[in-house]
Amino acid sequence: AQPQQPDEAQAGAQAEAQAGRPPLGVGMVGYAFMGAAHSQGWRTAGHVFDLPRRPVLAAVCGRDPGAVRAAADRLGWAATETDWRALIARDDVDLVDICTPGDSHAEIAVAALAAGKHVLCEKPLANTVEEAEAMAEAAEAAAARGQVAMVGFNYRRVPAAALARKMVAEGRLGALRHVRVTYLQDWLVDREFPLTWRLRKETAGSGALGDLGAHIVDLAQYLAGEPVTGVSAMTETFVRERPLLAGASSGLSAAGGGELGAVTVDDAALFTGRFASGALASFEATRFATGRKNSLRIELNGENGSLAFDLERLNELSYHDGTEPAAHAGFRRILVTEPDHPYLEAWWPPGHGLGYEHTFVHQARDLVHAIADGGQPLPSFADGLQVQRVLAAVEESAEKNSVFTPIAS
Numbered sequence: 001a002q003p004q005q006p007d008e009a010q011a012g013a014q015a016e017a018q019a020g021r022p023p024l025g026v027g028m029v030g031y032a033f034m035g036a037a038h039s040q041g042w043r044t045a046g047h048v049f050d051l052p053r054r055p056v057l058a059a060v061c062g063r064d065p066g067a068v069r070a071a072a073d074r075l076g077w078a079a080t081e082t083d084w085r086a087l088i089a090r091d092d093v094d095l096v097d098i099c100t101p102g103d104s105h106a107e108i109a110v111a112a113l114a115a116g117k118h119v120l121c122e123k124p125l126a127n128t129v130e131e132a133e134a135m136a137e138a139a140e141a142a143a144a145r146g147q148v149a150m151v152g153f154n155y156r157r158v159p160a161a162a163l164a165r166k167m168v169a170e171g172r173l174g175a176l177r178h179v180r181v182t183y184l185q186d187w188l189v190d191r192e193f194p195l196t197w198r199l200r201k202e203t204a205g206s207g208a209l210g211d212l213g214a215h216i217v218d219l220a221q222y223l224a225g226e227p228v229t230g231v232s233a234m235t236e237t238f239v240r241e242r243p244l245l246a247g248a249s250s251g252l253s254a255a256g257g258g259e260l261g262a263v264t265v266d267d268a269a270l271f272t273g274r275f276a277s278g279a280l281a282s283f284e285a286t287r288f289a290t291g292r293k294n295s296l297r298i299e300l301n302g303e304n305g306s307l308a309f310d311l312e313r314l315n316e317l318s319y320h321d322g323t324e325p326a327a328h329a330g331f332r333r334i335l336v337t338e339p340d341h342p343y344l345e346a347w348w349p350p351g352h353g354l355g356y357e358h359t360f361v362h363q364a365r366d367l368v369h370a371i372a373d374g375g376q377p378l379p380s381f382a383d384g385l386q387v388q389r390v391l392a393a394v395e396e397s398a399e400k401n402s403v404f405t406p407i408a409s
């Protein structure tokens with residue numbers, strides 16, 4: 001046998017230690033793109049981090065018995081259900097992970113919380129403010145019974161984003177002046193791309209706004225450490241009719257038939273906003289940025305410095321320390337791969353970067369810790385509700401030709 005490498009020895013010791021920990025049974029509803037990403041998080045978290053409870057992939061739920069069985073085998077789930085109510089009722093499920101389109105989030109989350117389960121819900125929290133309010137209320141009542149509820153805004157869990165938050169909280173930027181954020185994709189540029197659930201208001205709530213805008217509103221508020229108080233917005237639907245879906249869609253790919261149907265959500269949303277401190281923000285979310293695949297960029301400018309992050313270079317953070325002498329000041333690259341950077345104590349040696357999927361591992365890690373420690377993990381359902389209110393204000397402002405619209409509280 002080959003001698004064990006230090007990393008392998010460490011992983012082996014970790015696995016042994018985990019085996020003795022009380023299990024945390026996870027039941028997941030939905031198993032498409034996000035379900036696969038969450039599965040990866042649940043499968044991996046206990047093998048990398050020293051967790052107080054051991055995530056067990058107890059059961060996955062989907063309507064089609066054959067397809068859900070195949071997904072369970074592929075993604076590592078022990079059992080399957082075809083009715084989410086049955087999944088919630090299982091004794092081996094302690095936490096319900098909701099990875100379905102937005103139209104079913106509220107019903108599943110409220111029922112799971114009422115049944116005494118912890119809940120993780122994909123973003124955006126809901127399709128409407130009313131649904132999000134009901135969910136936040138249910139989460140608050142459940143918190144008093146020791147349950148937790150969290151929204152899956154996974155980009156908070158990129159180590160570089162978590163480091164940026166730490167640096168802002170330490171006051172390195174001083175008073176914040178600007179937050180500039182864009183989230184650009186291009187998978188709708190093709191007019192023949194069919195009418196999937198993401199393009200229908202009744203299933204998705206909104207388009208690029210809820211899907212991508214929700215992420216950047218959450219990230220901007222998380223990094224700034226304060227909420228947006230009002231917005232002025234424009235939205236647009238560039239392609240108003242698309243071929244009806246022929247068969248199933250998978251992730252962001254799908255095939256269409258001949259008949260056309262109406263697109264009932266926005267293709268792009270542009271808005272400016274104000275923070276309580278007086279800082280100004282600008283947001284752009286689009287599925288029509290030709291050539292941009294998953295480009296999320298954010299820059300914060302403060303009185304004493306600036307930070308910039310680009311998801312396509314997610315192991316890096318750009319930092320300008322404005323207090324340094326001008327002669328040698330300037331943006332410098334922090335390579336966020338050191339063991340004392342957020343989440344990186346358990347991963348690879350410096351310089352060996354992480355990727356998109358690791359955000360879901362970190363999400364699972366943080367949730368398990370919160371459950372074991374009796375804390376409430378962030379972002380909470382109350383945070384998800386606040387983002388939902390910003391999205392609603394964007395829609396209202398856009399309908400009123402960009403009139404400044406305060407965020408309701």
Ligand code: SOE
Pocket residue numbers: 033185211212215252294
């Ligand atoms: C599609 O636009 C999508 O998968 C989003 O739904 C995710 O939240 C984002 O992380 C990647 O893009």
